[in-house]
Amino acid sequence: MKKKLILAIVAVLFALTANAQKALKKVYNENINPIEQIDQAVAKAKSEGKFVICQVGGNWCPWCLKFADFIEKDTTISKIIADNFEYIHVNYNPRKSQGEEKLAQGRALMKRLNNAGRFGYPVFVVLDEEGRILHIQDSGLLEEGEGYNQKKVLSFFKNWTPKAVR
Numbered sequence: 001m002k003k004k005l006i007l008a009i010v011a012v013l014f015a016l017t018a019n020a021q022k023a024l025k026k027v028y029n030e031n032i033n034p035i036e037q038i039d040q041a042v043a044k045a046k047s048e049g050k051f052v053i054c055q056v057g058g059n060w061c062p063w064c065l066k067f068a069d070f071i072e073k074d075t076t077i078s079k080i081i082a083d084n085f086e087y088i089h090v091n092y093n094p095r096k097s098q099g100e101e102k103l104a105q106g107r108a109l110m111k112r113l114n115n116a117g118r119f120g121y122p123v124f125v126v127l128d129e130e131g132r133i134l135h136i137q138d139s140g141l142l143e144e145g146e147g148y149n150q151k152k153v154l155s156f157f158k159n160w161t162p163k164a165v166r
Contacts, residue, residue, distance in 0.1 A: 024065035028058050028091040034109045045086040051162050054090045058120035064122040068150045084161040112132040126160045
């Protein structure tokens, strides 16, 4: 009897978690080459006098989708991003089921971004207008409860604007 009750509770929690993740908009394009995506963002940022922020993760990551939703809904944060950064969602999926080509792209991505995945996901990599890494931000430091702390997130973005760095 206890086993059935425990299994029922686990099933309900799993269903609730899955539904919460499905409710969030998927923001990672899984069909593009992440290195080319970064190169294009750097070129655009350079022409606009901005930096690039790579939000590395994937549609498989609930915290990645939560962060994307959080910054989209917060007008103060979204304005700072729009004014200072070329912001991109860089897909990373290290699963073998993705195939050898995707695995190779993932390895090249992690090499290019100084193994940023060591901090977990999402992880934010700030690049200057030449594509050099300025900072790697552990997203766990921006969390609060089941979401993100606006003050911490604002501080992160404000501290890495081109004006602040220069």
